[in-house]
Amino acid sequence: MRKLLSTLLIGLTLLTYQTGYAQKQGKATAKVAPITVKTPARPAGQKDVIDLVTPKLETVRVGFIGLGMRGPGAVARFTKIPGTQIVALCDLRPECVDKSQQILKKAGLPEAAAYSGTEDAWKKLCDRDDIDLVYIATDWKHHAEMGVYAMEHGKHVAIEVPAAMTLDEIWKLINTSEKTRKHCMQLENCVYDFFELTTLNMAQQGIFGEVLHVEGAYIHNLEEFWPSYWNNWRMDYNRKHRGDVYATHGIGPACQLLDIHRGDRLKTLVAMDTKAVNGPAYIKSKTGEVVKDFQNGDQTSTLIRTENGKTMLIQHNVMTPRPYSRMYQLTGTDGYASKYPIEEYCLRPSQVASDVTPDHEKLNAHGSVPEEVKKALMDKYKHPIHRELEETAKKVGGHGGMDYIMDYRLVYCLRNGLPLDMDVYDLAEWCSMAELTRISIENNSAAVAIPDFTRGGWNKVKGYKHAFAN
Numbered sequence: 458m459r460k461l462l463s464t465l466l467i468g469l470t471l472l473t474y475q476t477g478y479a480q481k482q483g484k485a486t487a488k489v490a491p492i493t494v495k496t497p498a499r500p501a502g503q504k505d506v507i508d509l510v511t512p513k514l515e516t517v518r519v520g521f522i523g524l525g526m527r528g529p530g531a532v533a534r535f536t537k538i539p540g541t542q543i544v545a546l547c548d549l550r551p552e553c554v555d556k557s558q559q560i561l562k563k564a565g566l567p568e569a570a571a572y573s574g575t576e577d578a579w580k581k582l583c584d585r586d587d588i589d590l591v592y593i594a595t596d597w598k599h600h601a602e603m604g605v606y607a608m609e610h611g612k613h614v615a616i617e618v619p620a621a622m623t624l625d626e627i628w629k630l631i632n633t634s635e636k637t638r639k640h641c642m643q644l645e646n647c648v649y650d651f652f653e654l655t656t657l658n659m660a661q662q663g664i665f666g667e668v669l670h671v672e673g674a675y676i677h678n679l680e681e682f683w684p685s686y687w688n689n690w691r692m693d694y695n696r697k698h699r700g701d702v703y704a705t706h707g708i709g710p711a712c713q714l715l716d717i718h719r720g721d722r723l724k725t726l727v728a729m730d731t732k733a734v735n736g737p738a739y740i741k742s743k744t745g746e747v748v749k750d751f752q753n754g755d756q757t758s759t760l761i762r763t764e765n766g767k768t769m770l771i772q773h774n775v776m777t778p779r780p781y782s783r784m785y786q787l788t789g790t791d792g793y794a795s796k797y798p799i800e801e802y803c804l805r806p807s808q809v810a811s812d813v814t815p816d817h818e819k820l821n822a823h824g825s826v827p828e829e830v831k832k833a834l835m836d837k838y839k840h841p842i843h844r845e846l847e848e849t850a851k852k853v854g855g856h857g858g859m860d861y862i863m864d865y866r867l868v869y870c871l872r873n874g875l876p877l878d879m880d881v882y883d884l885a886e887w888c889s890m891a892e893l894t895r896i897s898i899e900n901n902s903a904a905v906a907i908p909d910f911t912r913g914g915w916n917k918v919k920g921y922k923h924a925f926a927n
């Protein structure tokens with residue numbers, strides 16, 4: 458008994474000593490679990506919409522909602538996409554509908570049915586039975602409600618970025634798409650840009666080895682745009698919401714490089730923001746109002762780790778004068794790619810030149826590949842989508858052509874009964890940044906677990922691919 462007691466005492470002393478030592482050294486004594494948010498159970502009788510195929514449509518009949526700065530460009534692009542019919546146009550403001558009618562007239566197309574004047578005139582557009590696709594380009598707060606309603610009324614939906622602002626909205630879109638078996642695509646155009654698709658193709662062919670780390674951003678000083686948004690919605694949103702509220706242009710192409718929910722999944726994030734300086738300063742300079750509780754920091758940075766041990770850095774900055782950048786950077790075991798400020802690739806010197814002699818004075822040997830090597834790589838790995846569409850896309854335009862490719866692909870897949878390039882789970886993962894980063898920031902940048910929006914299906918498909926390849 459005495460022996461047992463003394464052994465216990467020694468053990469206790471040792472434990473106390475070790476704990477004290479660990480504390481003095483700043484070592485954590487227990488692993489800290491990430492903050493988790495609730496994943497609602499899939500409603501009974503529902504299944505996922507991974508690789509959803511729907512009956513082929515000979516003509517895609519479209520109704521547009523939201524015809525401010527962005528919407529009319531989409532109307533104009535659709536006048537040039539074969540197999541489409543523009544059936545209806547809707548905007549709260551009648552003058553916006555009229556402007557888009559002019560686009561149809563110029564293209565020699567009949568006038569579309571017009572809806573405007575009331576906050577919910579758009580519902581009448583969705584209620585029609587001669588529309589297959591509702592294309593939504595309103596301010597952020599209307600997106601999810603409109604998308605859910607349109608699917609409930611038998612339509613596929615395409616929604617501008619970000620398609621949803623809260624986890625609640627995201628789950629509503631997922632549940633509705635799963636229940637109605639309708640496509641719900643976010644109109645993320647940046648995944649179709651030329652450097653991005655070429656680099657994705659190179660990555661998929663193993664040029665960079667295993668892709669370990671990717672970066673994406675939305676860095677765009679919006680100072681000159683703020684007054685142009687209808688009803689000041691965008692500045693208001695930033696004023697009231699902390700976190701990365703516009704992550705999709707950066708995270709979208711980054712997720713495609715990492716095969717997110719096609720063999721890997723976003724697992725944990727931590728986010729941090731700077732204080733808000735330029736937002737409140739802008740409001741003061743324009744209106745004299747002193748805003749003490751402006752929420753969105755001038756710069757927000759988010760780090761994400763995936764299930765397979767890859768990492769991602771995402772940034773948001775719409776407030777300070779910086780060169781426009783979506784980052785689009787990739788670090789692989791065998792190479793590197795970066796889009797901004799100049800498009801470049803880096804491979805091992807031995808992969809580029811035949812005679813490589815180590816020389817500490819010649820560090821440029823480890824720089825990007827020479828221009829002619831880059832050009833040859835980009836020609837060789839031009840994506841099949843670009844091979845087919847580049848010329849027309851550049852003529853039609855829309856951010857240099859990527860907007861046309863996005864719309865064309867959406868229509869092509871609907872007409873051919875193929876899964877869309879982006880599904881509702883892409884939408885969910887990319888849009889979830891708004892609320893999840895806020896949660897992290899408001900909890901001293903604590904780790905937050907990212908829900909599996911596929912509810913178990915993230916490893917079913919191996920590798921991201923465009924249905925085009927079929």
Ligand SMILES: NC(=O)c1ccc[n+]([C@@H]2O[C@H](COP(=O)([O-])OP(=O)(O)OC[C@H]3O[C@@H](n4cnc5c(N)ncnc54)[C@H](O)[C@@H]3O)[C@@H](O)[C@H]2O)c1
Nearest residue numbers: 523524525526527548549550576594595596617618686687
């Ligand atoms: N993908 C891109 O590159 C890109 C570029 C610009 C904008 N966007 C996105 O496009 C969307 C629209 O942005 P924008 O710059 O055109 O904004 P905007 O303010 O110019 O246009 C929004 C339009 O929505 C209309 N609207 C508001 N409530 C409505 C309602 N209840 N019914 C019908 N119409 C309604 C407004 O009248 C306005 O015309 C946003 O989601 C934005 O983030 C994407």
